Amino acid sequence: MKSKYLATGAAIVTAVGIFTAAGHTSTFASTGNVVNVTFWYGIGGQLSSDVQTMVHQFNATHPNIHVTATYEGSYSGGGPEQQKLLAALAAGNPPDIAQVEVNSMGVFALSGKLMDLTSFMNHSAIDKPSNFLNGMLVSTEWNGKYYGVPLNRSVPVLFYNKTMFAKAGIQNPPKTWTQLVADAKKLTKGSGSSKVYGYGPLVDWWPWESMVWSSGSHILSANGTSAAFNTPSLNHILSMQQSLVKNGDALVETGPNYWNLMTEDFIKGKIAMDTDSIGDAAQVKQGVGSKFKWGTAFMPSDKTLNVPPGGGDMAIMNGIPADQLKASEAFIEWWTSPKQTLEWSKMTGYLPVQKAAVAEKSYQAYLKQNPQFKTAIDELKYQKAAHPSAHLLDVLQYAMQGLQGIFDEGLPVQSQMQQAVNQANSLLKG
Amino acid sequence: MLTTSKESNKIRKYRISQWAFLAPAMFFITVFIFVPTIYVIYLSLLNWNLLDSQPRFVGLSNYLYLFQDSNFQTALVNSLLVSAAMILVALPIGLGLAVLTDLGLRGSKVYRTILFAPYVIPLVASGLIWSLLFNGTGGLVNQLLGVFRISGIDWLGSEPFAMIAVIVVTIWQFTGYYMLIFLGGLQGVPLALKEAARVDGASAWRVFRYVTIPSLTPSIFFAVIVSIIQSLQTFDQVYVMTSGGPAGSSTTLVYYIFEQGFGMFNIGPATAASVVLLLILAILTFIQLRISHRWVVEE
Numbered sequence: 001m002k003s004k005y006l007a008t009g010a011a012i013v014t015a016v017g018i019f020t021a022a023g024h025t026s027t028f029a030s031t032g033n034v035v036n037v038t039f040w041y042g043i044g045g046q047l048s049s050d051v052q053t054m055v056h057q058f059n060a061t062h063p064n065i066h067v068t069a070t071y072e073g074s075y076s077g078g079g080p081e082q083q084k085l086l087a088a089l090a091a092g093n094p095p096d097i098a099q100v101e102v103n104s105m106g107v108f109a110l111s112g113k114l115m116d117l118t119s120f121m122n123h124s125a126i127d128k129p130s131n132f133l134n135g136m137l138v139s140t141e142w143n144g145k146y147y148g149v150p151l152n153r154s155v156p157v158l159f160y161n162k163t164m165f166a167k168a169g170i171q172n173p174p175k176t177w178t179q180l181v182a183d184a185k186k187l188t189k190g191s192g193s194s195k196v197y198g199y200g201p202l203v204d205w206w207p208w209e210s211m212v213w214s215s216g217s218h219i220l221s222a223n224g225t226s227a228a229f230n231t232p233s234l235n236h237i238l239s240m241q242q243s244l245v246k247n248g249d250a251l252v253e254t255g256p257n258y259w260n261l262m263t264e265d266f267i268k269g270k271i272a273m274d275t276d277s278i279g280d281a282a283q284v285k286q287g288v289g290s291k292f293k294w295g296t297a298f299m300p301s302d303k304t305l306n307v308p309p310g311g312g313d314m315a316i317m318n319g320i321p322a323d324q325l326k327a328s329e330a331f332i333e334w335w336t337s338p339k340q341t342l343e344w345s346k347m348t349g350y351l352p353v354q355k356a357a358v359a360e361k362s363y364q365a366y367l368k369q370n371p372q373f374k375t376a377i378d379e380l381k382y383q384k385a386a387h388p389s390a391h392l393l394d395v396l397q398y399a400m401q402g403l404q405g406i407f408d409e410g411l412p413v414q415s416q417m418q419q420a421v422n423q424a425n426s427l428l429k430g
Numbered sequence: 431m432l433t434t435s436k437e438s439n440k441i442r443k444y445r446i447s448q449w450a451f452l453a454p455a456m457f458f459i460t461v462f463i464f465v466p467t468i469y470v471i472y473l474s475l476l477n478w479n480l481l482d483s484q485p486r487f488v489g490l491s492n493y494l495y496l497f498q499d500s501n502f503q504t505a506l507v508n509s510l511l512v513s514a515a516m517i518l519v520a521l522p523i524g525l526g527l528a529v530l531t532d533l534g535l536r537g538s539k540v541y542r543t544i545l546f547a548p549y550v551i552p553l554v555a556s557g558l559i560w561s562l563l564f565n566g567t568g569g570l571v572n573q574l575l576g577v578f579r580i581s582g583i584d585w586l587g588s589e590p591f592a593m594i595a596v597i598v599v600t601i602w603q604f605t606g607y608y609m610l611i612f613l614g615g616l617q618g619v620p621l622a623l624k625e626a627a628r629v630d631g632a633s634a635w636r637v638f639r640y641v642t643i644p645s646l647t648p649s650i651f652f653a654v655i656v657s658i659i660q661s662l663q664t665f666d667q668v669y670v671m672t673s674g675g676p677a678g679s680s681t682t683l684v685y686y687i688f689e690q691g692f693g694m695f696n697i698g699p700a701t702a703a704s705v706v707l708l709l710i711l712a713i714l715t716f717i718q719l720r721i722s723h724r725w726v727v728e729e
Contacts, residue, residue, distance in 0.1 A: 077693060078689065078692050078693030082692070083692040086480050086481065086692065087480075089480070089481060090480045090481070107479065107481070107695060111481030111483070112481075112482070112483055113481050252587075253587075254566070254584055254586065254587020254675070254676055255566075255586035255587040255592075255671075255672060255673075255675070256586070256670070256672060256673040256675075258587070390482065390695075391696075393693065393694050393695060394694040394695075397689070397693060397694050401501075401675075401677045401678050402677070404675050404677040404678075405676070408584075408588060408675070408677065409589055409676055409677060411677075416677075419500070423499065423500075423501075426495055426498060426499070427495075427696065
């Protein structure tokens, strides 16, 4: 009996040994001539194959490095890529490079899990901070240090239907929220299924950040321990838009696909204005075709024009081996160099990130043909990052719920924002 | 004396083999259930985002936070609403369908398969299908309602319709499963009892009420427990159809845990809510086990 147990035990031990050994060999095999780098990203569909195209090009031209890029689900706040990154970091087994959503960058950077890239960037011929377009690094700089390099970047802009504006006798796109509301009323036409609404609010915290700053308010107090956005001036901007909805001058899209639905409303000519990502301009261009003329303008602003960054940055995880770090830096430099950032931009509709890229003749010619993108390039310098706080994502989530209450359900603006402030405060102080 | 020592030897051997058989299961349950449970309880006492190197111990304040958070209250109420809907709507429909398909009419096997089919579809897929059906502009549900001159319900984007839509899908998804449980129960009802009742002149209804139902109580008991557990775990439908919105009105307990944990990186409140869910499930199961003997007829 005993010998049987022993035999089984020995067999198990051997099996475990073999597995462990196998694990080791596969880890060590990579450190031969070729350095393997893992890269997690979170943009799907066509964008995912665009990423793969870029990575393939890099691998083909860099025989000593092999980057394995994997799509991990959406990188947006709370998306699967972020969940997996969170879990991988907590487990101490992260990838070498990860795409981090710009608004979540602060949370990750402050945690100390991301590599401080300041010295690398200062010494890099390509990724010197001064090489990037003004405002591009707001999302990656925290407490005077850089934790990421811009990857796929966008900003919110005002999309407007030029044909409808001309018909309504409006010369220029609105510059302030007050003007936007007045224009929306003039632009609303017809009834029933052929009704055209002047405006379609994007019920999301992203344009809301811009509204907060535009009203002269702040998202958080200076020391970051309380939410500060429930101000009469912000609520005025929100109330004006809410009354557009209540009076039938604006069309609100709800449910999980609210964003896509709103973009489609603009393409179909159901709404004359919306605030949308410049990243959606390619889709709008393709969808609209020659049905009507459209343009983009700066986000409306009452006091100060500031827009939040959108998209993602590339970050290197802290504590990866020196070889991997070097290879990762090489990959990031390659991706952000003017040639590649331009190619990436034309492929996807995201903005090029470097000054040299925008200055290139081919891109200037492209901007002439597609003036909609020029607005975004010009608006970049007004980018502003929200207050660095470990609880920023919560604050934005609560604000978004408040916005849903205001726009989807028509609840009082002041009490909705107050509720969001209360919810945020209970976390910020805790 | 000799015999007893031999016997105790036997018993000892028996004990050892008992433990040997239990060991693999105990090992996995420990690693995948007990240890994580204890870890979750530990996490629920921290203010942490899984990232910071220094989690802060905050005692029970995450629990306090939960009970002040209106989203958590909504989530709790919604989860209980789903449970109530399952017990009061899905279970009776499931029972009715089971009785009908048990009549042995022509084609009942086909119906049985069709009715069970929703349960086999992944909830994410049925959530997507129903999102299209519930679409506020041009969805099939609103077009059908249009026939009755009801129009313009924004199913997934307004209160309380978003939660109603989630409940409808949940009922649709699980009714077939309960039908199958009851069908199994019905086929186990002793024919002799039914015949005896009939011979005694009982009407079909009285046979059903006084013979079939009591024999079904173990199945009903099982279905009630399972349905409560399933509905308190409602997540996929919400994730796909409403993302808990608008304004948090269709958030369920598990969705709340997910949102706090992975949307907002609030591991403390997320794990505290998990502990609360565990307690609720434990208490409900305990109560049911205690009171089951009063109405479940065991053979």
